[in-house]
Amino acid sequence: MTLQEVQEVGTASQNNESEVQDSVALPETHGQLVIIGGAEDKEGDCKILREFVRRAGGLQARIVVMTVATGLPGEVGETYINVFQRLGADSVKVVDTAKRENADDPKGLEAIQDATGVFFTGGNQARITECLKDTELDSLLHRRFSEGIIIAGTSAGAAMMPDMMIVEGESETNPRMDVAEMDRGMGFFTGVVIDQHFAQRGRLGRLLSAIAQQPVNLGFGIDENTAIIINGKELEVFGEGAITVVDVANLTHTNVDKLLKDEPLALCNATLHILPHGYGFNLEKRTPIERK
Incomplete structure (x- = not known):
């Protein structure tokens, strides 16, 4: 994407409300999403992975582990097989699509058709x-999701959830238009931007840059060993860290249409929410849900 294209898209995201998706809630018929910021506990209580198994059917859960993002599919797949089996899932299968032609393998398609939960590992989201x-x-996958299965992803498996994803970019920097490189995601959670390993790698500037490049108003930064669980119109925070919600629906000023490539971004009147475990967020009303 050229700088001119980035600026045109960014300007549209702030000035053309007709192009911005007002509600990012999932249809009621769809399943839930468990989106993990990476480095989730796999050896102790495994609270996030335990919650995924529970929501995917508990002792009747049939889990498929997608190892497409990692360069070590055997090792990573075995790790998650051991975790999910220890937590009591009825069956755990690995589907590895190391090459694009593997995506048409009948065995993999059969496993997805039978699954109650699909889990994407970390690695490289571009893969x-x-x-x-x-x-x-x-x-x-999209058809089964519309039928109600649970889809989860950690790290790269979290980054790929929106229709446009952060492929790579700088951490610990002020927001600029060249900080985040964007590309098409898998489109399970549309109309948002997601970043992971958020507090640990100082990625607020990167998230703001990504939001400015897209016709979206909401961005979610997810800390490590922390997840957001999307169920219809509500988002729940689960884990030991927090999530950062950035809402730019009511911006009063941005300089996105005047920037050169390496110049700093201005966003005035953006709204920021920090939500730890037990808190939530209403995706229709765009308001936090306080813990009771």
């Missing part, structure tokens, strides 16, 4: 879209 986007397996 997920390169190998899966617009394939038969991609279509099946």
